[in-house]
Amino acid sequence: MGTEIVLELADPLPVDELQRLADDVFAWLHEVDRRFSTYKADSEVNRLDRGELALSDCSAELTGVLDTCAGLWRATDGYFDVYATGRLDPSGFVKGWSVQVASDRLAAAGAANHYLNAGGDVCVRGHSATGEAWRVGIRHPWQTDKTCWVLDCTDLAIATSGTYERGYHVIDPRRAEPATALRSVTVTGPDLGLADAYATAALAMGLAGLDWLATLDGYACGVVTQDARCLRSDDLPVV
Amino acid sequence: MRRASYAVLGTIAGTALLIGARMGTHPAGQNTVIVSGGETLPAGEVATDGGGGPAGGPSGSTQPGASTSGRPPSPGASGSKPATPGPTMTGGGGPTGTATSTPQPTPTSGGALKNGTFIGPGVTDKFGTVQVTITVSGGQLTNVSASYSSSSDNISHINGKNAPTVLRQEALTAQSSNITKVSGATYYSNSYKSSLGSALTTAHA
Numbered sequence: 001m002g003t004e005i006v007l008e009l010a011d012p013l014p015v016d017e018l019q020r021l022a023d024d025v026f027a028w029l030h031e032v033d034r035r036f037s038t039y040k041a042d043s044e045v046n047r048l049d050r051g052e053l054a055l056s057d058c059s060a061e062l063t064g065v066l067d068t069c070a071g072l073w074r075a076t077d078g079y080f081d082v083y084a085t086g087r088l089d090p091s092g093f094v095k096g097w098s099v100q101v102a103s104d105r106l107a108a109a110g111a112a113n114h115y116l117n118a119g120g121d122v123c124v125r126g127h128s129a130t131g132e133a134w135r136v137g138i139r140h141p142w143q144t145d146k147t148c149w150v151l152d153c154t155d156l157a158i159a160t161s162g163t164y165e166r167g168y169h170v171i172d173p174r175r176a177e178p179a180t181a182l183r184s185v186t187v188t189g190p191d192l193g194l195a196d197a198y199a200t201a202a203l204a205m206g207l208a209g210l211d212w213l214a215t216l217d218g219y220a221c222g223v224v225t226q227d228a229r230c231l232r233s234d235d236l237p238v239v
Numbered sequence: 240m241r242r243a244s245y246a247v248l249g250t251i252a253g254t255a256l257l258i259g260a261r262m263g264t265h266p267a268g269q270n271t272v273i274v275s276g277g278e279t280l281p282a283g284e285v286a287t288d289g290g291g292g293p294a295g296g297p298s299g300s301t302q303p304g305a306s307t308s309g310r311p312p313s314p315g316a317s318g319s320k321p322a323t324p325g326p327t328m329t330g331g332g333g334p335t336g337t338a339t340s341t342p343q344p345t346p347t348s349g350g351a352l353k354n355g356t357f358i359g360p361g362v363t364d365k366f367g368t369v370q371v372t373i374t375v376s377g378g379q380l381t382n383v384s385a386s387y388s389s390s391s392d393n394i395s396h397i398n399g400k401n402a403p404t405v406l407r408q409e410a411l412t413a414q415s416s417n418i419t420k421v422s423g424a425t426y427y428s429n430s431y432k433s434s435l436g437s438a439l440t441t442a443h444a
Contacts, residue, residue, distance in 0.1 A: 006420075120423040137414075139423030146413035147421065158422040165423070186422060214404045223406065230411035233404070 003095075003119035005029060009106075010113035010129040021111050025102045029118060032098040035062060038089050049088040068193070069093050076201035077212075081173040084204065092170075096121045096159050096196025103192070122158040123192050135239065139164075141184040141224045148230065149186070149222050150239045157192035161185050161199035163226075170203045181206035183226045188236060189219035352378055 007025055009018050035044045044062050047053045055063065069090050072080040082090045099116055103123035106114050113126030115134055124134035133154045137147030141164045151158065161170065162185065168178030185202045187195040198219060202209035210231060213221040220233035232238070352375040359371040374382040 008420075115420055117420065117422070120421070122420070122422045134420065136420045136422055139421050140411075140413050143413045146415055148411055148413065150414065151422075160422045162423065184423075210406055214406050221406070224411060228411055229408060231406035231408045233406060 004117075005119070006115070006117045008115040008128075009111055010115070010127065011111050013111065018111075021106060021109060024109075025106065025116065028102050028105070029098055032094065035059065036065070036090065036094045036098075038087070038091060045088055045090065065090055065094060065097065068097075069197070072194070072197045072201070076197070078173060079204045079209075080197045080201035081204075084171040084173040084176075086176075092161070092200035093193050093197040095119060096157065096191075097193030099123050100157060100192040120160050121192055121196055124153055124156055124158070127154060138186050138222060139184070142228075148184075148224060149232070149236070151188065151237050152239045153188070153237050155190075156188055156237070157190065157195045158186065158188045159192055159195035159199045160187075161196070161203045163203070170200060172204050172206065179204045179206050181226055182209055182223055184222075184224040185209065185213070186222040186236075187213070187216075187219050188221070189216075195219060352380065354378065 005026065007022055009021060011018075013021075033043075034040065037043045038045060040046065044053065044059060048055065048058055048062065055066075066082070069080070069082045072093060073082075080092065082088055082092075095118060099118045099121050100123055103114065103116050103125060106116070107125055113128070114124070115128070115136075116123045120139070122136055124136060128134050133152050136151045136153060136158055138149040138151065138158075138160060139162075140146040140148040141162055163169070163180065163183050168180050170179050171177065172179045182203050182205075185199045187199040187202070189195050189198075198213070198216060199221075202213050202221070202223070205212055207225070210223060210225075213219075213223065214233065220236040222230075222232035222236050222238075224230050354375050354377070356372065356374045359373075371383065373380060
């Protein structure tokens with residue numbers, strides 16, 4: 001799976017330092033992909049799924065992720081389900097989590113101002129190079145070159161789950177059928193792994209996801225339904 | 240907080256049939272209606288596809304992510320009864336707002352209700368409009384559902400700051416912007432990007 005990753009480091013650090021920080025980010029994301037990709041035959045996730053590994057043989061990272069996903073299954077009333085597709089697939093959490101970890105490491109290493117986007121899941125910290133807050137657009141779910149919201153944000157995670165790129169790929173685990181009622185779900189908040197899982201779960205819930213999203217503490221959302229209704233939290237940081 | 244209208248239903252044995260009604264904003268999509276008080280039912284069959292219950296979706300007792308679970312309707316306006324589980328036959332009272340008084344279905348011999356599908360009048364108060372539909376077959380109540388519509392502004396101001404939040408609806412706009420930073424659904428791309436200062440490499444997974 002080819003995922004485009006964009007990193008912008010806005011701290012006025014020496015170039016070789018910036019290069020090193022960027023290399024570390026990509027090395028981490030490569031490592032995550034090796035371990036968790038369901039598209040790599042010999043990833044740890046796939047080997048566990050096939051029974052070639054026992055859970056007790058698995059890395060601390062994988063077991064930690066699965067533990068978090070179990071909690072998310074409970075928190076989403078079963079709608080975030082790593083087995084929803086019939087095989088183990090935690091990518092609805094892993095994508096966001098891996099970017100959050102990378103962003104945390106950048107901040108710890110002294111890069112307090114950055115934008116990291118992996119396949120549409122975004123962490124922004126501090127401000128852009130111009131000194132202003134980061135501006136992140138939410139893709140319009142029909143018009144590919146347009147945005148439907150622009151967010152003015154700092155120290156924020158932004159996750160979007162949608163059906164307009166890969167089709168109805170999110171499965172409603174209760175009906176074991178693709179969820180179709182929501183076309184795009186964006187969740188913003190302090191943690192990108194959770195935001196990613198919440199967006200995925202809400203998509204799986206269909207229209208009931210609208211009510212559920214409204215109850216999340218500390219996370220805001222923007223949703224576009226398949227019939228082109230547009231709804232958002234009051235506190236989504238729109239421009 | 241959403242309000243459900245209440246209706247009393249007598250069965251053959253004269254025992255009130257009670258089913259819990261929840262019109263709350265959580266994903267439980269149960270179509271049950273608490274019945275108490277003296278709401279009257281419209282006579283006659285009505286064919287309809289309206290008055291359906293909350294959209295089907297996640298059911299279950301857990302309220303994910305919410306700080307409160309369950310929202311029992313609050314009594315408030317005169318004429319309403321608090322919703323409580325458990326069999327109770329109470330008389331009098333009625334839904335909030337104005338209800339059209341219509342005759343009860345005439346019991347047939349044996350005291351059964353008249354078969355058919357009956358829609359109650361839309362009952363509108365300042366919080367919105369509630370409409371109840373019941374289905375009777377074999378002289379027994381076989382289904383009760385309620386629909387509720389209101390603007391989200393009404394909901395959020397019913398109980399002040401502790402009211403459950405709902406999403407605001409707005410127009411879907413398409414903005415052209417020079418934003419290069421975009422959050423969107425995951426896409427596949429093998430494009431390669433390099434940029435100033437630090438050489439950014441696209442991870443080819």
